[in-house]
Amino acid sequence: MNLISDDQLQHAYRYAMSLTNDHDVAMDIVHTAYLRLLNRSVKDIKNIQGYFMRCIRNIFIDKKRFDDRWLMSPEDEIDNAQDISVGTLETLAIQQDLLAKAWSSLKPLERELLYLWAIEEYTVDEISHLTETSRGTLLSRIHRIRKKMLKQKYCEEVLYDNVSQNTVSQNTD
């Protein structure tokens, strides 16, 4: 019996892709994480999928630790954090064909945040727990993503009828 389902592997690969934006590097990370999983006693792991995702993240960070090109500038926690939430991203609209370019322009941890929010449908608190990143840092990251996407004219702000304030506030955790 397989330790992890095909569907879970696909999720893991997509998560690795969100971090690396490179097929070969993502595959290498998934292989390494899979070997780690195989070498662990499964009964010690309560949540295999969560463990697998954490492995992928840790391997990625280990690999990038020495890479000067990747080092992120310190992310200051912003003062008006109470006005920011994942919901503020909901008002952004983008042309589908521009997204790939915009996606490449983002930093790995920014792509990771968008991936976990849009694909895995996690809230800020869940992302904070999963990535062991403070809520303030994540909100600051959301602020930067939003600013960057608008400044570079990848996105524009649109109020959709089907995105009510209620939906936004529900998605803000």
Next chain:
Amino acid sequence: MTMSVKTPSAKTPIKQAIKHLHQDIQLSTDAIEQLRQLDCEHNSKPASSQRGFGFRAIAAANIALLGLVAWLLFAYLPGQPENNVNRIVADVVSNHLSHKAMVYDTYSLDELGNKFSHLGFMLSVSRPVEGVEATLIGARPCLILNIPAAQLRYQVNEHRWVTVFQTRYQASIYGPIPKLSEKKNPLVTVKGGVKVSLWQDNGLLFAMAQAD
């Protein structure tokens, strides 16, 4: 003159667009099969062998931990130059010892052709590799100091294999490495029971790993 006006209707909510972008990102059946092969290889190991591997893994982990502590002390002391050779060797040993599945099953370097050209280099033959009596059994992309590289696995016998790595040489990343064209011998070092040779040839960085 006709001007095309981009209307908001041409745009979709970013969440929906991200979902759409990721629809096409998926592992191929072959890639899943490669991962499942790791399962088979792992499960097919006899219990005693797995136990032995466990002890070896613990020993290797301890050595790696000591190495990491030593490296941290060394790398972060002010004024100390960064030791790229140690980092290259660590990546080479890690890739050599891992049982990651080969992406290309082939018995000939020619068959690999330009499979790695997308990494910015063509596979090449170098004198130290020619001297190895082993059969090429496959290749896969890997990372050396986070730079994509080609990993070629050669089988010596049932329990012994040699791994050769090739990647485009970048002085700013890899630092000084002996050049064969300058009549220099490969730099040889042993880490965790693995002998690693490093050299430059044809503008490529070569690394060869085998049991010491």
